[in-house]
Amino acid sequence: MAAAERTSSGILAEYEPVVGLEVHAHLLTRTKLFCSCRNRFGDPPNTNVCPVCLGLPGALPVLSREAVTLAMRAALATNCTVQAESIWARKNYFYPDLPKGYQISQYEKPLALDGWIEIPGKNGGARRVRLQRIHMEEDAGKLLHEGFPWSDEKSGVDFNRSGVPLIEMVTHPDLRGPEDAFEYLVALKAVLLYAEASDCNMEEGSLRCDANVSVRRRGAEALGTRTEIKNLNSFRHVARALEHEIARQVAVIESGRAVVQETRLWNADRGETAPMRSKEEAHDYRYFPEPDLPPLRVTAEWTEEVRRSLPELPADRRRRLVDQHGLPDYDAGVLTQSRPVADYFESVAEESGDAKAASNWVMNDVLRKLKEDDAEIEECRVTPASLAQLVKLIEDGTISGKIAKDVFEKMWTSGEGPQAIVEREGLVQLSDEDALEATVSEVIEASPDQVAAYRGGKKAAIGWFVGQVMKKTGGKANPKVVNRLLRKLLDI
Numbered sequence: 001m002a003a004a005e006r007t008s009s010g011i012l013a014e015y016e017p018v019v020g021l022e023v024h025a026h027l028l029t030r031t032k033l034f035c036s037c038r039n040r041f042g043d044p045p046n047t048n049v050c051p052v053c054l055g056l057p058g059a060l061p062v063l064s065r066e067a068v069t070l071a072m073r074a075a076l077a078t079n080c081t082v083q084a085e086s087i088w089a090r091k092n093y094f095y096p097d098l099p100k101g102y103q104i105s106q107y108e109k110p111l112a113l114d115g116w117i118e119i120p121g122k123n124g125g126a127r128r129v130r131l132q133r134i135h136m137e138e139d140a141g142k143l144l145h146e147g148f149p150w151s152d153e154k155s156g157v158d159f160n161r162s163g164v165p166l167i168e169m170v171t172h173p174d175l176r177g178p179e180d181a182f183e184y185l186v187a188l189k190a191v192l193l194y195a196e197a198s199d200c201n202m203e204e205g206s207l208r209c210d211a212n213v214s215v216r217r218r219g220a221e222a223l224g225t226r227t228e229i230k231n232l233n234s235f236r237h238v239a240r241a242l243e244h245e246i247a248r249q250v251a252v253i254e255s256g257r258a259v260v261q262e263t264r265l266w267n268a269d270r271g272e273t274a275p276m277r278s279k280e281e282a283h284d285y286r287y288f289p290e291p292d293l294p295p296l297r298v299t300a301e302w303t304e305e306v307r308r309s310l311p312e313l314p315a316d317r318r319r320r321l322v323d324q325h326g327l328p329d330y331d332a333g334v335l336t337q338s339r340p341v342a343d344y345f346e347s348v349a350e351e352s353g354d355a356k357a358a359s360n361w362v363m364n365d366v367l368r369k370l371k372e373d374d375a376e377i378e379e380c381r382v383t384p385a386s387l388a389q390l391v392k393l394i395e396d397g398t399i400s401g402k403i404a405k406d407v408f409e410k411m412w413t414s415g416e417g418p419q420a421i422v423e424r425e426g427l428v429q430l431s432d433e434d435a436l437e438a439t440v441s442e443v444i445e446a447s448p449d450q451v452a453a454y455r456g457g458k459k460a461a462i463g464w465f466v467g468q469v470m471k472k473t474g475g476k477a478n479p480k481v482v483n484r485l486l487r488k489l490l491d492i
């Protein structure tokens with residue numbers, strides 16, 4: 001098991017991982033895919049059910065137009081081509097949460113083909129991850145193994161999820177490791193959120209991910225034998241599971257054995273993958289066209305209508321933030337991951353007139369506080385207008401950057417504007433040279449050793465003096481003025 005003990009960078013010098021992802025996303029419809037039951041997470045078990053989604057004999061499916069429209073939004077937002085005709089297919093298998101004994105899905109003719117999503121390139125810029133296909137399908141129910149008085153003896157089935165619309169998005173094997181996979185998922189989530197096709201809530205199972213992984217020696221053309229990893233329910237788990245699986249496969253190859261094509265389950269607690277079953281071949285599902293549904297036909301007009309209704313998408317917005325506001329690519333990437341965050345940033349940038357300062361405040365302070373409070377930007381009590389005002393107060397020298405951080409904290413809790421806080425608490429920056437000169441002189445007189453060091457050539461000691469003046473003024477001294485005064489009095 002020498003390879004497993006090697007660092008991952010050591011492994012990656014010799015072997016190249018090849019990864020493809022299959023992502024299932026719930027669509028944000030009001031109803032289920034083939035009946036009018038409510039599509040809503042968290043309701044009491046078996047309250048959103050009817051003969052269709054319970055799979056009772058003789059019940060017939062009726063396709064939701066809203067679900068198709070949302071799937072098309074996802075498809076067009078990921079640069080796929082929506083097919084004029086796609087076919088519903090039965091995927092046959094037995095499971096207790098699947099009372100019909102089959103799932104209605106799409107197989108040979110899926111809704112959309114050949115798209116791509118941009119992820120950040122290794123050396124700046126963007127790189128494309130190609131999508132093979134997007135197909136629609138219904139979700140199965142859910143087994144409940146715990147939380148009931150009788151859970152020790154038996155499991156329950158909740159059919160609220162049965163028939164909820166899903167899209168499955170399948171990439172080409174274009175990803176080259178855990179980082180790529182992580183970047184892809186971040187980018188995909190942003191696109192789906194912008195398109196308002198899915199809420200992408202992983203905790204509620206709205207976004208689920210399986211990964212296909214193989215490794216090959218660097219320079220080799222042929223793909224290695226792949227395994228499929230299931231049960232990846234957070235972006236972090238995807239990255240960790242891939243790291244583990246890549247190291248495992250390399251260890252198998254280096255010990256002279258062969259990687260077995262199989263499905264493996266990620267065990268987050270143990271931090272490893274374990275075999276689940278040997279890979280079913282597609283024909284195990286005995287796919288055949290669904291006799292209860294006609295082919296799905298999408299007109300060019302419908303496609304155009306959906307395309308026109310899409311907002312500016314994250315990749316375009318990212319480029320625009322770089323071009324229009326002169327932001328670094330990194331900032332633009334972070335700010336465009338969510339549309340409300342990007343909107344918030346743009347308001348602050350426009351009102352304050354300083355895009356980089358706005359970006360720093362949103363990325364470092366607003367997003368941090370939201371994370372601490374586990375809140376969404378819509379709930380934020382600091383409005384873009386008051387954050388813009390704070391930026392202006394720093395720029396016109398009214399308050400120091402350090403004081404501004406405290407003011408921001410107070411704005412966050414109280415929802416007050418910065419001006420009111422600054423006035424009430426007397427936080428206005430001391431910029432008056434005459435008033436500050438006295439304090440600066442005191443500091444210099446009290447520190448002969450540091451003065452000698454500075455005059456002896458240790459120019460960096462100026463920072464120490466600035467710190468002392470700040471201490472004496474409660475952080476209110478204008479650092480520019482203090483620096484100027486220090487130079488004036490020390491550089492004699």
Ligand SMILES: [Zn+2]
Pocket residue numbers: 032035036037048049050051052053054163
């Ligand atoms: Zn129903």
